[in-house]
Amino acid sequence: MATPTPGKHNSGQVVATPPVSTPFSASNHPSHPAFSPHGPRSVVPSPQQVKKSPANSSTMFGYPGGGGHPTNSSFGVGYDSPSAAMALGGVSGLELGLEGMGTPLGGVGHLPVGGAHTGSGRGDEEDRARRLGVVMEVLKASQGRISEKGIQHLATRLGLDSIPEEVELKSRSSSRSLIIAGSAISLDIVFANNLVKTVLLQFPTSPPIVNKHVDKASEILMRDLEIKGDESPLSKRVDPFGANLERLAEQDHLSQLNTPFNCFEAVAGIYESLEKLHQWEVEKLRESPEMIGKEQEFVERTAMCTKSGKPIMHARDRLGLSLDYWQEKRRLAHQKGTPKTWALLIECAKKPSAFYTSARTSENWISTEIEKVNPPAEDLLLAAADGPVLDWLEPETTLVPPQGPLKEGETRGDIIELVDETTGLRRPEVMFVAKFDPPLIVPGSVAAQIYHLADLTFDVSQPSPYFDHLLFPRSAEEQFNNDGRVIKREATVPIFEKDGEKTTRTHKNNLWVEGFEYGYTLTELPFSHPRQLVEMLPYLRQYAFTSTLLQKSFGASSRALSKPAKQTIVQSTRSDFDSFMAGMFSTKEKTMDVSLKPGPQLRITFEHHDGPKYPANIGFEIKHNGVVEVVEENVVSKDQMSDKKQLTEADLAKMLEITEDFGILVEYVLRRL
8 A cells, every 4th residue: 555755845351450440359259260270370470479570560551650651552550459460460460361350351352372381381472472462452442431540540541640639519429520631731520429520621821712612622521421311330431531532642742742832722723724714615605696595504514515624623522623524415405413524633743754844833824815816827727717716824934942851761753853053943843634534545646646735745656455445345255357346236225206205126236347446545644734635625525425426335335135136116106005915016126237437437327218228328427526527328308399397417417416326316317207
């Protein structure tokens, strides 16, 4: 798979201590005594030996003194029970735990013992290291259940300070406050009767553009921790809260290493500029004739999916900035439920080398006027045919003072970029990064174009899978064919009658992949200016829509072909109902062929009313911003003398944009014909 390079411009189960440490003993677990015959007695450590175990030392989790490095650590600290120490404390504890010390790590299962064993029951070093690695990965993935101790352990693992305090509530119930703090964040969690009652997030050293969003962030963290009516404290896990706290800790740690650079302020500055641009585009759309009478939500969604996206701070239970650029069923005025949304998650990250452009702190990435009044000719050539020339600005380089002396146990990179040798001012070792949510599959040529827009070089020397293989992974039984690929699936398609009644029909779908095109999965991308993100959005929408179309007919929304080849459709008329009741109804199988060609171009073929000798063909090209264009068809009537409203190519394109489903489009065309 291609990897980016910078451009020249820039078998039993192991148990860990629960969130509240409680020493285990043989009396607590009679079915699995501590000195079980399942494991050799010679490797069972005593509690005194456990305290001396090397894995219990200050370097167990990759950071000194159990301080909890935000990126390198694997699990929490403070597990003071002997059983937990034996489960996590090196080879002896691991081998003891492999024969059933409990159930919290259900994902581990029976770990295979690979090495030859000696009389003492010890395997070779590599095998023990491998098994310990598996256990640690499971412990890292599952962060435990919600409790004061569990949250304290989580904060320590992430390198944050946690301070418990007694508080007084009006109810005079038993309550405690846990304060989690970093260099730029402060989180106050109040517990009452061991349940979380309030959560307050603050950024004490940040400007108002950061703190004006703290209420939304606190609400998300509270939802992560509160016990709802259908939940139990014994089953509610801390994982969603842990993911959000980890994002805060990562940004806080970067800010601390590059003081006074503030990652939260830098990201909030990008939000301010993109929000200003979004509101301007919404107002411009509101003035257009096609938006007359439309609701504000529809206008904003249209701007999100056709213009520069919609920035949102703290959305969809995730802390941070997201630039939403596409939404499922975007052209429907009223949508039920929560539609799927595609977004770019904007964060700060540590620079891997000096070739990447350092992040800058500014609220002025675009001018107040938004649009250039008299743009030069070269800007007109680069601008979209029907779009304005945006007046982007270049903020000054953000500089920070020289780094102080290294503290004990601290390490530092070697990419110090001095700007002024006299003052020692330097660029922060921080860059902006956009994470694709969800990851987006595009052809290699499109990935190269997106990297070019970000001033990066796309590495084409690495082997890449084919575009269709990324969309639909090849099964072990599927044979590779040099002539192309055929994917056979079936899907249930809704049919809406004129009287409003809804029925369904099963479609047999065949996807014919013509030619081979290399693909690439976009997961994250460094960038230096929000302009770069806006410029790549038309490409992203093009393939977000293409993948949606294909997934509806051949992906998770479809299923493997059933053995009974024929399905029935029962019409809403009385005669058909009577025939159904009499067991005399007729069946009709509907088959649809879809061919995929680079472009992307999609051609659908299905049986016409005139019979199999005259199949219907409609060829579509998916253009930038998910715009659909009909490039070939044989279903539109050419009779200009008819008084009846004729089906047009524009109708076909609009119907596909609205339904986002080939099956529904086929049924629509058959009814109109």
